[in-house]
Amino acid sequence: xxxxxxxxxxxxxxxxxxxxxxRGHRAVLDEIAARARDRQRxxxxxxxxxxxxxxxxxxxxxxxxTTAAERLEVLATCELDRVVILRFDRAMAGLAPDAFVEEVxxxxxxxxxxxxxxxxxxxRGRQGDVETLRVLGDRMGFAxxxxxxxxxxxxxxxxxxxxxxxxxxxxxxxxxxxLGRPYTVSGRVRHGEARGRTLGFPTLNLxxxxxxxxxxxxxxxxxxxxxxxxxxxxxxxGHRPTFDDGRRLLEIHLLDVEVALYDRMVRVEWLAPLRPxxxxxxxxxxxxxxxxxxxxxxxxLAGAHDDLDxxxxxxx
Numbered sequence: 488x489x490x491x492x493x494x495x496x497x498x499x500x501x502x503x504x505x506x507x508x509x510r511g512h513r514a515v516l517d518e519i520a521a522r523a524r525d526r527q528r529x530x531x532x533x534x535x536x537x538x539x540x541x542x543x544x545x546x547x548x549x550x551x552x553t554t555a556a557e558r559l560e561v562l563a564t565c566e567l568d569r570v571v572i573l574r575f576d577r578a579m580a581g582l583a584p585d586a587f588v589e590e591v592x593x594x595x596x597x598x599x600x601x602x603x604x605x606x607x608x609x610x611r612g613r614q615g616d617v618e619t620l621r622v623l624g625d626r627m628g629f630a631x632x633x634x635x636x637x638x639x640x641x642x643x644x645x646x647x648x649x650x651x652x653x654x655x656x657x658x659x660x661x662x663x664x665x666l667g668r669p670y671t672v673s674g675r676v677r678h679g680e681a682r683g684r685t686l687g688f689p690t691l692n693l694x695x696x697x698x699x700x701x702x703x704x705x706x707x708x709x710x711x712x713x714x715x716x717x718x719x720x721x722x723x724x725g726h727r728p729t730f731d732d733g734r735r736l737l738e739i740h741l742l743d744v745e746v747a748l749y750d751r752m753v754r755v756e757w758l759a760p761l762r763p764x765x766x767x768x769x770x771x772x773x774x775x776x777x778x779x780x781x782x783x784x785x786x787x788l789a790g791a792h793d794d795l796d797x798x799x800x801x802x803x
Contacts, residue, residue: 493597499523500598502533507552508561510667511637511645519602520566529568535575543580550700588623598629605636639665657703669756676748686774693737706761708784712754715746719788725764759787
């Protein structure tokens with residue numbers, strides 16, 4: 488890692504994985520940005536790729552709320568001066584807290600203040616806690632402060648873990664409230680088998696990262712941001728039992744529009760579930776169901792808005 492050449496007054500730093508860049512994370516990032524402005528310092532986020540647990544304990548690594556690219560997109564909306572992404576490997580995992588602080592945060596980032604979340608821990612075995620950091624700060628000449636948790640539902644603090652739990656359970660309204668934005672997935676449109684086109688419902692077949700967290704499989708009403716504009720649609724998320732295809736796929740049909748998007752990036756927002764995936768007695772039965780799905784999806788999209796408190800439930 489090349490030293491950052493910080494301003495003479497140094498930097499205000501925070502460090503962590505920041506998966507999801509949720510409201511609790513934003514509170515920390517807003518704090519370091521404000522302090523940096525007040526003190527003529529640079530605000531710096533130091534983060535890691537891949538997720539540390541994917542290296543030290545792959546079986547325990549959580550599915551990602553944001554892929555590396557998605558996380559950078561969200562961070563670009565924050566008032567940060569710099570984002571430092573460190574490759575997390577076995578060597579970094581073995582660094583003791585004092586070595587990480589001295590070599591990386593102070594030595595290379597020019598840190599004069601460290602601001603962390605209430606549940607922060609880092610270094611080998613997460614040995615570095617707030618008290619450890621304050622002792623190191625007294626010795627190395629930097630201040631340490633902690634940002635209070637941001638309240639989520641039920642009086643519990645917003646956390647990546649609680650957001651993952653909500654998404655896995657299909658509670659996207661709670662996830663959106665804690666994230667501060669709708670939950671989305673980004674991916675590149677790839678060529679499929681054109682089965683949807685033969686049924687009159689051409690689809691965008693989305694390639695996504697294997698570790699990206701998805702809500703429960705089913706047919707969903709979605710909103711899709713594309714290079715050609717923002718469109719409503721419906722998405723089959725999961726396998727295709729009618730065609731004996733057990734692969735987990737994301738297939739999106741844009742309603743009332745057809746645009747060429749092969750090899751382009753799109754972003755998909757889940758709006759409401761329509762129905763579970765099920766087997767049909769042939770293509771004609773599936774086509775009739777898709778026509779009904781499209782009718783219901785148009786009705787939901789006509790009433791959709793961006794209120795994060797809106798319930799994400801399908802009509803009876």
